[in-house]
Each structure stands twice: as C-alpha cells, then as structure tokens.
Amino acid sequence: MVRAGHPLKSKRLSLQAFCEAEHLQVRDGSRSQEMFEAYLTEQQVQRKIALQISHYMSVPAIIEHSDLVVVLPRTVASLYANEAKVRSTEAPLELPTYDLKQYWHGRLHHSAVNVWLRHVVADIFVSSSS
Incomplete structure (x- = not known):
C-alpha cells in the first residue's frame, strides 16, 4: 500500500521499485508476517x-x-484504502498462500451463537480474498 499521490503509479510494483522504495515494516509478531519475511x-x-x-x-x-x-x-x-488517502498496489512477487484456521472448544461446536460467529468470520476472510 502507498499514499494516494505516491510517485509509484503502477498497479503492480516492479521488483526493482519494490526493493528501491523505503518501507514501513509492521512487526506485529503474527505468523503471516513471519512467513512473509521468510519468503523474502x-x-x-x-x-x-x-x-x-x-x-x-x-x-x-x-x-x-x-x-x-x-x-x-x-x-x-x-x-484502509476505504478509510484513508491510500491505495493498494500489487507486490512484485507471487506471494505464497496459507490456510487460515479457526479453533473453538468442542463443547461449543453446536452452539448456535458460536456457529453463527464462525460463519461471519469465515465470510469476512473469504470475501476479502477474492
């Protein structure tokens, strides 16, 4: 992601532009961030x-x-692209995908509220990945 008026105009950054740009790095301790850094x-x-x-x-x-x-x-x-003056751009590499999993206690497997919440969470991630 870059600011709306960023000098890098293309929808997909070249590898050279990606490497030459100065980056903000979010180190939140998440597994996805770890996997991304390992991939790079x-x-x-x-x-x-x-x-x-x-x-x-x-x-x-x-x-x-x-x-x-x-x-x-x-x-x-x-x-963020909907809320701020920023825009998304595609990374220059085909990034590997990974499975996102939900876990819950077996006692709640048939709980109507828990089933509903699991579906809401799954719908959010499925719709945003397409």
Whole structure:
C-alpha cells in the first residue's frame, strides 16, 4: 500500500521499485508476517526498512503523509484504502498462500451463537480474498 499521490503509479510494483522504495515494516509478531519475511529471505529480496512499528493502527496516517511503502494483509489494506488517502498496489512477487484456521472448544461446536460467529468470520476472510 502507498499514499494516494505516491510517485509509484503502477498497479503492480516492479521488483526493482519494490526493493528501491523505503518501507514501513509492521512487526506485529503474527505468523503471516513471519512467513512473509521468510519468503523474502528465501527469494533473496531485500527491502529498505525506514520505519518499523509493532501494530497496524498507525499505518494509514504514516503512509498517507509519506512516500513509504507498506506490505499488509489484503483484508487490512482494503479496509484502509476505504478509510484513508491510500491505495493498494500489487507486490512484485507471487506471494505464497496459507490456510487460515479457526479453533473453538468442542463443547461449543453446536452452539448456535458460536456457529453463527464462525460463519461471519469465515465470510469476512473469504470475501476479502477474492
């Protein structure tokens, strides 16, 4: 994701532009972030990390007022693209997919409220990945 008037205009960044850009890195301790960083290392892709933060909450304000690039989960990026002066762009690499799993206590497996909540959560992630 980049700010709305960012000099990088293309819908998909080239690998060169991605590597040359200064990045905001979110190190939130999540498994998806860990997998992404491992994938970049595997592909021998090095970014210029200009700023590192530990949560997503301040990302839109920082990106909106800078020329930094940030890599976010698609669901987070699309939420911010609707709320701030930022836009999503495609990464230059085909990123690996991973399964997102829900867990619940067996005692709640047939609970109507729990079944409803599991469906709501699943619908959010299925609709945002298409």
